[in-house]
Every structure is written in C-alpha cells, then in structure tokens.
Amino acid sequence: MKIAIYGGSFNPPHCGHVEAAKAVSEALKPDKLLIIPASIPPHKEMAANSASAEERLLLSKLAFENIPNAEVCDIELHRQGKSYSSDTLKQLMEIYPGTEFFFAMGTDMLLSFEEWHEFRYLLNNMTLAVFCRNEGENEAIKKHAEYLKKEYGAKIAFIDHEPLSMSSTEIREMLPLRRGSALLPERVYGRIIQQGDFGAKAEFGWLREKAYAMLKPKRIPHVAGCECEAVKLAKRWGADEETAAEAGILHDITKKLLLSDQLILCEKYGIINDTFEAENVKLLHSKTGAAVARDLFNISDEVYEAIRWHTTGKPDMSLMEKIIYMADYIEPNRDFPGVEELRRLAYENLDAAMELGLEMSLEDIRSYGSEPYIVTVEAYEWYKGKNNL
Numbered sequence: 001m002k003i004a005i006y007g008g009s010f011n012p013p014h015c016g017h018v019e020a021a022k023a024v025s026e027a028l029k030p031d032k033l034l035i036i037p038a039s040i041p042p043h044k045e046m047a048a049n050s051a052s053a054e055e056r057l058l059l060s061k062l063a064f065e066n067i068p069n070a071e072v073c074d075i076e077l078h079r080q081g082k083s084y085s086s087d088t089l090k091q092l093m094e095i096y097p098g099t100e101f102f103f104a105m106g107t108d109m110l111l112s113f114e115e116w117h118e119f120r121y122l123l124n125n126m127t128l129a130v131f132c133r134n135e136g137e138n139e140a141i142k143k144h145a146e147y148l149k150k151e152y153g154a155k156i157a158f159i160d161h162e163p164l165s166m167s168s169t170e171i172r173e174m175l176p177l178r179r180g181s182a183l184l185p186e187r188v189y190g191r192i193i194q195q196g197d198f199g200a201k202a203e204f205g206w207l208r209e210k211a212y213a214m215l216k217p218k219r220i221p222h223v224a225g226c227e228c229e230a231v232k233l234a235k236r237w238g239a240d241e242e243t244a245a246e247a248g249i250l251h252d253i254t255k256k257l258l259l260s261d262q263l264i265l266c267e268k269y270g271i272i273n274d275t276f277e278a279e280n281v282k283l284l285h286s287k288t289g290a291a292v293a294r295d296l297f298n299i300s301d302e303v304y305e306a307i308r309w310h311t312t313g314k315p316d317m318s319l320m321e322k323i324i325y326m327a328d329y330i331e332p333n334r335d336f337p338g339v340e341e342l343r344r345l346a347y348e349n350l351d352a353a354m355e356l357g358l359e360m361s362l363e364d365i366r367s368y369g370s371e372p373y374i375v376t377v378e379a380y381e382w383y384k385g386k387n388n389l
Contacts, residue, residue: 075088229248
C-alpha cells in the first residue's frame with residue numbers, strides 16, 4: 001500500500017494547496033492521499049486571526065473534495081501540544097503497517113527539514129515528495145535534495161507541476177479588504193464568508209453573482225439600480241458606501257419566493273409574523289431576505305436592519321435604513337408619476353423624501369382597494385410629524 005501525506009496549517013487552504021495536492025496525486029498515484037491539518041504547527045506561530053483547528057479541518061474537506069483518493073484526516077487535532085510530523089508518522093505506521101509512506105512538501109519545508117523534530121526518523125521511514133512553491137525554485141530544490149541524500153541517505157521524489165504563487169498569510173490580509181476570492185476554491189470562499197473567518201468581507205462581484213442567482217432575471221436590473229442608487233445616496237449623506245452597496249445587492253434575494261416558501265423560511269429562522277404579514281407575501285420578503293442574507297453572507301446588523309425595513313419603512317429609521325428604502329424606491333429603472341420629484345428631494349432632504357415616499361406608497365396601496373400595513377402608516381405619520389416641527 002502507498003500513502004502520501006500532505007500536511008500544513010491550511011489557514012486557509014487555497015488553490016495553490018489544491019494544485020500541489022493534485023500534482024502529488026497524479027505523480028505518485030497513491031492508494032490514499034492523506035490531507036492532515038495541523039492543530040498547532042511546530043514551525044510557526046498561528047496568526048491572531050486564524051480559524052480554529054476544527055474550522056480549518058472543515059475548510060480542508062471542502063478544498064480537497066474533488067481530488068481522487070484524497071482523505072482529510074484529523075489525526076493531529078486529537079493530540080495535545082504541537083503537531084510533530086514524526087508523531088503523526090508513528091501513528092500512521094501503526095494504523096497502516098507495511099505501508100510505503102511519502103511526505104509531500106514545498107521548497108520552504110525542504111530547506112528547513114533538518115530543523116524538524118526527529119527529522120532522521122522521518123528520513124528513515126518515508127520518501128520526501130517535493131514540489132516548488134514558487135517559480136524558479138528547481139535549482140534550490142535539487143541542490144538541497146542532493147545534500148540530504150548524501151548526508152542522510154534521504155529518499156526524495158520530485159513532483160513536477162506549475163506552482164501557483166500565493167500564501168495563506170497574504171490571503172488572510174486580503175479577505176477583510178473584500179479581495180482574495182480567486183485564490184480560494186469556491187466552496188472554501190463561500191464558507192469563509194458565511195462564517196466570517198479571518199474577518200472576511202464578501203467581494204462585491206462574488207456577492208452579486210450569488211444574489212443575482214437567487215432572483216428572477218427581470219429583477220436583476222432593479223437590484224443593480226438599487227445598489228448604484230444606494231451608493232450615491234450614502235456618499236451624499238455621509239454613510240458607509242460599502243455597507244450601502246451590500247444592502248442594495250442583497251435586499252431582494254427572497255423576493256421571488258411564494259408565500260408558502262416565505263413561511264417555511266420564517267419558521268426556519270424563528271421569524272414571528274402578525275396575521276396581516278402572514279397573508280401578504282410582499283411584506284415577508286424583507287424579513288426573510290434579511291435572515292437569509294445574515295445566514296449565507298454574515299452581514300452586519302446595519303445591513304440586516306436596512307434589508308428588514310426596506311419595504312414597509314418604520315418610524316425613526318436609521319440613516320442606512322432610509323438610504324436603502326429610498327434607493328429601492330427611486331433607482332434609475334423606476335418610472336412612475338412623481339418619481340423625479342422624489343429623486344430630487346432624496347438628495348436635498350432625506351426625511352422629507354421619506355415622508356413623500358411613504359405617502360405615495362400609501363396612496364398606491366389604497367388605489368387598489370387594499371388596506372396598507374399599519375407599520376407603514378405609523379412611519380408616514382412619524383415623518384410627517386417630524387417634518388412639521
């Protein structure tokens with residue numbers, strides 16, 4: 001039996017890790033390729049914003065799921081203290097007696113191998129499967145490999161592949177800046193955003209792709225227009241433009257769902273509705289949309305509340321809530337009597353625009369012979385009273 005071991009912090013596992021693992025699998029054709037996240041790496045300190053060992057294990061399962069014979073192993077997570085490879089190999093030799101072991105590593109690990117705990121034991125009981133981490137490292141690898149062979153009788157196999165130059169450290173720095181998605185496997189990035197690992201914030205291009213996939217195609221221009229208008233209003237009134245963009249992108253993600261589906265989401269997320277809401281699908285999508293956005297994209301409370309109130313409004317709304325309510329109302333694709341006046345007012349006096357917008361909304365609802373929702377009535381009365389002071 002032949003087993004290849006590929007260990008590391010995987011903090012997070014990125015496309016470079018995956019491509020290296022594929023190259024190892026293709027070159028060695030092992031019966032198993034064990035991916036082993038380290039609990040506490042012996043050769044470096046874990047960064048302050050690192051994911052937990054359990055989260056890195058889950059991310060690794062997502063990252064390497066499509067590699068033949070790859071198996072993410074938690075053997076090092078159950079041990080106390082630092083994750084020494086020699087201890088791991090001893091355990092694996094007990095589990096798989098008579099197995100030929102290969103240990104996959106990049107250039108940096110090879111060059112520092114003599115500093116490893118019980119490195120002679122490792123060299124005596126396995127073959128090093130070495131690959132380049134970056135372009136132009138072949139000579140350094142070959143030179144050091146010859147040294148290890150001559151000095152210790154090391155067995156070394158070269159894994160030929162085109163390296164992807166990237167590091168987990170750089171990616172961790174990029175994620176809070178809404179960058180780095182292209183360097184991570186799709187499902188890994190989705191999980192990182194959902195959990196808020198590494199302080200990550202979703203890239204807007206990625207977020208649009210996910211949000212638009214949840215919409216009816218004819219609604220996409222409206223959502224794009226709402227995002228654009230929200231950013232403009234945020235800039236005008238001194239609010240955070242990225243927060244406005246995020247809320248604009250996500251505000252209608254459950255809009256297309258039927259009433260029955262909306263109610264299922266309400267039950268899932270513990271959303272309590274009154275009788276009027278439970279019978280009105282238009283009122284529910286803002287509540288379920290906020291809940292789904294928080295679940296899938298780890299949105300802030302500010303974004304959550306802006307989505308939550310973008311349909312009905314409410315008395316005494318926050319600045320961001322007003323911006324999203326108004327952006328939804330006046331985005332460039334809207335065309336109805338009075339919209340130009342509403343647009344003008346939104347950039348001159350936001351509270352006056354709220355009063356006018358709520359009044360127009362109430363008139364529209366009543367024109368169809370319907371009774372407006374009480375919260376919208378209360379919102380209109382609040383802004384009317386405030387503006388008349």
